[in-house]
Amino acid sequence: GEPLLRVEGLKKHYNVAGQAGFRRSVVKAVDGVSFELREGETYGLVGESGCGKSTLGKSLLRLTEPSAGQAFYKGADLFKQSRQAMQKYRRELQMVFQDPFSSLNPRRIVGLALEEPLAIHGIGSAKERTHRAMEILRTVGLQMEHYYRLPHELSGGQRQRIGLARALILNPRIVICDEPVSALDVIIQSQVINLMQKLQRELKLTYLFIAHDIAVVRHISDRIGIMYLGKLVEEADTDSLFANPRHPYTQVLLSAVPVPDPTAKPERIVLEGDLPSPIDPPSGCAFHTRCPFAMDRCRTETPLYREVAPGHSAACHLT
Ligand code: SF4
Numbered sequence: 034g035e036p037l038l039r040v041e042g043l044k045k046h047y048n049v050a051g052q053a054g055f056r057r058s059v060v061k062a063v064d065g066v067s068f069e070l071r072e073g074e075t076y077g078l079v080g081e082s083g084c085g086k087s088t089l090g091k092s093l094l095r096l097t098e099p100s101a102g103q104a105f106y107k108g109a110d111l112f113k114q115s116r117q118a119m120q121k122y123r124r125e126l127q128m129v130f131q132d133p134f135s136s137l138n139p140r141r142i143v144g145l146a147l148e149e150p151l152a153i154h155g156i157g158s159a160k161e162r163t164h165r166a167m168e169i170l171r172t173v174g175l176q177m178e179h180y181y182r183l184p185h186e187l188s189g190g191q192r193q194r195i196g197l198a199r200a201l202i203l204n205p206r207i208v209i210c211d212e213p214v215s216a217l218d219v220i221i222q223s224q225v226i227n228l229m230q231k232l233q234r235e236l237k238l239t240y241l242f243i244a245h246d247i248a249v250v251r252h253i254s255d256r257i258g259i260m261y262l263g264k265l266v267e268e269a270d271t272d273s274l275f276a277n278p279r280h281p282y283t284q285v286l287l288s289a290v291p292v293p294d295p296t297a298k299p300e301r302i303v304l305e306g307d308l309p310s311p312i313d314p315p316s317g318c319a320f321h322t323r324c325p326f327a328m329d330r331c332r333t334e335t336p337l338y339r340e341v342a343p344g345h346s347a348a349c350h351l352t
């Protein structure tokens with residue numbers, strides 16, 4: 034059937050002032066990304082810090098304005114909506130950040146922060162909003178007493194539960210999670226991910242789960258997209274991607290994932306150099322400066338992003 038959200042050719046370019054005497058440059062943070070979110074799935078979006086995955090997430094909610102492209106949700110293009118109409122859609126598309134409390138008032142009890150989205154959208158009386166906040170605390174595995182806590186009185190895991198609660202209080206259908214567990218230690222990470230899976234089943238949520246660590250998204254994702262310098266370079270269902278990665282960059286990311294039996298694992302491929310700047314990305318295949326398999330044509334010819342097997346797309350001259 035129709036996907037819940039269909040994104041076509043999303044671009045986010047912005048100008049940066051050059052140094053004195055130099056022209057202004059264009060940063061191509063997101064440079065033509067197309068993908069879809071299917072109802073009830075988790076789509077893992079993976080790439081190094083600086084590849085544009087957070088910008089992509091924020092562009093979908095227009096927390097940053099996209100430069101081009103379309104995002105169809107329930108028959109409407111989100112990128113064409115007025116500010117006012119977008120408010121309505123924001124109830125259904127919510128975002129969770131790595132540290133939900135970094136921007137919140139440290140002297141304000143968390144219950145009030147939880148209720149804030151309801152107040153912003155003019156939902157319910159003060160009493161009803163408090164009741165709903167207490168209810169959503171239980172939904173994310175906390176107790177009513179947490180309503181009265183200050184942010185610093187909560188652990189990292191509890192804070193991320195509050196972050197989830199704050200996103201869920203409006204009954205969204207899609208939750209864009211930007212590195213929601215990256216700041217947590219491994220045990221707490223798996224608790225929060227288990228909670229997210231439970232919430233997904235109970236509340237029929239669809240997740241876009243953004244992470245730099247492919248191991249983190251493996252168990253929660255139905256499908257995974259790999260991003261490099263503002264573009265998707267590979268996409269497949271999780272099992273196919275792990276069993277048969279087609280793009281050398283994906284192979285590099287997977288070779289860094291720890292496995293229980295190291296003898297059953299291909300040798301670790303180490304990337305040369307840093308992620309190039311999105312201001313002046315390499316010509317041809319943008320990965321050619323770091324690719325262990327780069328050929329002459331990779332410097333000049335941009336590989337097409339195309340289906341290489343059913344449901345499996347990649348952009349590499351070798352596939
Ligand atoms: Fe490597 Fe060339 Fe494939 Fe790019 S197109 S990933 S440089 S082999």
Ligand code: MG
Nearest residue numbers: 082083086087
């Ligand atoms: Mg980021």
